[in-house]
Amino acid sequence: MICSGEFGRLHFFNAGNLVSRGEFIHQRRVMKCWVLIYVLSGRLDISSGGICRSVASGEWLFLKPGEEHFGTAPSEGELSYLWAHFSPETPFFEAESGAAYTLPEYGRASSQRISVIFRQLVDCSRRNMYTTRMVECALEMLLTELTQEHLDSCGTGRASNPLIEDINEWIRLNCHRQITINDVAEEFHYNPEYLSSLYSRETGSTLTRSIVMARVDISKRMLSDRNMSIKEAAFSCGFNDEKYYMRVFRKFEGMTPAQYRSAIGVK
Numbered sequence: 001m002i003c004s005g006e007f008g009r010l011h012f013f014n015a016g017n018l019v020s021r022g023e024f025i026h027q028r029r030v031m032k033c034w035v036l037i038y039v040l041s042g043r044l045d046i047s048s049g050g051i052c053r054s055v056a057s058g059e060w061l062f063l064k065p066g067e068e069h070f071g072t073a074p075s076e077g078e079l080s081y082l083w084a085h086f087s088p089e090t091p092f093f094e095a096e097s098g099a100a101y102t103l104p105e106y107g108r109a110s111s112q113r114i115s116v117i118f119r120q121l122v123d124c125s126r127r128n129m130y131t132t133r134m135v136e137c138a139l140e141m142l143l144t145e146l147t148q149e150h151l152d153s154c155g156t157g158r159a160s161n162p163l164i165e166d167i168n169e170w171i172r173l174n175c176h177r178q179i180t181i182n183d184v185a186e187e188f189h190y191n192p193e194y195l196s197s198l199y200s201r202e203t204g205s206t207l208t209r210s211i212v213m214a215r216v217d218i219s220k221r222m223l224s225d226r227n228m229s230i231k232e233a234a235f236s237c238g239f240n241d242e243k244y245y246m247r248v249f250r251k252f253e254g255m256t257p258a259q260y261r262s263a264i265g266v267k
Contacts, residue, residue, distance in 0.1 A: 026071030035063035042079030
């Protein structure tokens with residue numbers, strides 16, 4: 001487990017997207033910085049620190065500084081992966097709790113969000129319009145998202161109260177309708193003000209924000225359908241104003257719906 005005890009600055013060096021049509025084998029080398037690899041398609045066979053792994057599509061791998069890594073077999077067919085080189089201002093350490101970043105050295109993404117954020121990082125690193133600090137912030141967002149995915153998969157997220165879990169599930173199933181806090185409170189037989197306070201205390205978020213985020217998540221799945229327009233996606237998941245939807249989407253995802261579609265390869 002890779003951990004950081006505090007949110008120290010991450011020093012970004014470079015990033016890119018390797019694409020090979022076949023017979024690619026990673027060179028043997030030792031880096032002075034951390035390397036993060038995320039496979040988009042194909043399979044990368046690689047050894048690091050004496051451990052051999054076959055990293056498939058949708059999986060990530062951290063390579064530690066000072067440890068030799070090298071390819072163990074040539075790739076078959078097309079291989080594409082994103083990579084980033086960086087060093088933390090506050091050294092990472094081996095632990096499992098009490099950390100700002102808590103990252104398995106090897107794992108599988110549970111959503112397309114990792115891919116989208118990583119692509120944004122690579123894109124930002126290539127454009128002169130972004131400052132170094134802005135690119136570092138994109139890297140911080142990527143590691144934070146990886147941490148959250150790990151915590152969610154371990155069941156260590158903030159919402160451990162069964163009532164809160166039931167509310168979140170009800171919101172996911174009904175957010176395509178014009179639901180309000182009063183609707184949620186009525187469904188679970190609570191006073192709206194009390195339920196709002198309880199929800200905020202348990203989750204660190206508000207009911208209104210959770211409803212909006214659930215709608216945005218649903219819209220992301222709809223945007224993967226090239227036959228559905230952005231307006232149709234917005235209205236189908238509970239937004240009744242396309243411009244408001246686009247503002248909210250950009251606020252939560254850091255990009256417009258059109259940019260998101262481009263990032264996941266939908267044209």
